[in-house]
Amino acid sequence: MVGEAKSRLNAALRDRGYRVTLQRSIIMETLEGLAGHVSVEDIYARVRERFPQVNISTVYRTLELMEEAGLAVHTHFDDGVAKWHRAEEGAHQHLVCRRCGQELELDLDVVEPLAEQLRARYGFQPDIAHFAIVGVCRSCSERAQ
Amino acid sequence: MVGEAKSRLNAALRDRGYRVTLQRSIIMETLEGLAGHVSVEDIYARVRERFPQVNISTVYRTLELMEEAGLAVHTHFDDGVAKWHRAEEGAHQHLVCRRCGQELELDLDVVEPLAEQLRARYGFQPDIAHFAIVGVCRSCSERAQ
DNA sequence: GAGCTTATTGCAAGCCTTTGCGAAAACTTG
DNA sequence: CAAGTTTTCGCAAAGGCTTGCAATAAGCTC
Known part of the structure; x- marks a missing residue:
């Protein structure tokens, strides 16, 4: 093996x-x-x-x-560090909370409509999962109130 | 002034x-x-x-x-260099071609549906424009044929 | 399997960015 | 406006990644 x-x-x-x-x-x-x-x-x-x-x-x-x-495949996370994984594990999108650093893994389905838009409207073949999406997660935005 | x-x-x-x-x-x-x-x-x-x-x-x-x-506001482009602009110029999304380096500016309207999905489904407040979207532009993918 | 060509490696240096720290400057108070 | 407090600055170092270059090793040919 x-x-x-x-x-x-x-x-x-x-x-x-x-x-x-x-x-x-x-x-x-x-x-x-x-x-x-x-x-x-x-x-x-x-x-x-x-x-x-x-x-x-x-x-x-x-x-x-x-x-x-x-x-x-490699993806860039918010801290700038690249992380690698085997291609077989499949592409997926990442959400990273800029407050607590928590990472969420997302099915590509969620970003596929955007990818489709970019292909159709701009002829652009995006590699959307190459960068994580930064933002604020639910618990951090609730904590901010 | x-x-x-x-x-x-x-x-x-x-x-x-x-x-x-x-x-x-x-x-x-x-x-x-x-x-x-x-x-x-x-x-x-x-x-x-x-x-x-x-x-x-x-x-x-x-x-x-x-x-x-x-x-x-700053945005990360594919080469790792951050670029800055005045907040007044307004947020926008960037497409960067990984072959030729060409940069396209995009209205946020195009990515807003995805942002909405992320808020609704995950309670995640994304800052989608923080990273450019990497891919291959129309002319580079045509040239590849 | 020896010799030759060319890809690959290790090293050192460099780029962009962040960070710890002591020195210097900005604000505050009397 | 002098003294005291606290922030900010410059510097140097470090982190993550890339790149040029000379030395080395892979693969080809005979």
Whole structure:
């Protein structure tokens, strides 16, 4: 199973004409093994357990590659930090409360009508989930009264 | 008129219990005198013409203050750089093409239905225009064929 | 599997932004 | 207007991310 994932990931690289390196394999396996949203720092920490001399810029570059290959997705949250997740987990929109930092996950259905508008009216293909939506959550706005 | 703007801005500070300093006055006047979207660097450059020893962190802090006071607004574009504009210019949404970098300005009407959904269904008060919407513009997606 | 070409890596530096801290300036009071 | 209090400022450092460059390693060819 581990071997299966490894060869699948390596094939994804080779199919695109990219070279298979130990760094890339480890980084890709690491993200595949993590559920939910993780920061680059999280991934870097795990990767270093197996390959201490790897540089964090290689992690950034490999994640970018995985995104290009449709294996990974990243979203920017309000604090500016990007978080990554496996593409298989599916796209979704995030609401972030600017007061308490709470994060809500949203089905893409809710934003699809807007996406459709942008395509129809402007010919613009939006990647709406790329940024979280900032605002104030219910409990924080009630607390403000 | 310059004097009028100055005292209005200084009053905005005093009303909130903030101190009026030369740095703040100059930074606030500078943003008021600039139309459209400007980066912190743009503002900093102008401010330095009048007050060379001012530090850029003071510019950041003053802009934050202006936002709190409802005098300024900032938006994050895809390249991570924030751009500022006077609050009076009104809120609007931005579409940014990830290929060519082109920026489209959008009336808030287009995103209002989504905002309404988020308020109704989640009690979440979104600040939708805080982040630009990333995607691929019409000409870039046609060029890709 | 040795040699060659070219992609990839690690490193260092840089960009944009935020933050802790001591020094300096603004307001307040007598 | 002098002294005291409290905010604000400049500076330096740090955080998250990107990039240029020389050294290294992957993959190709024979």
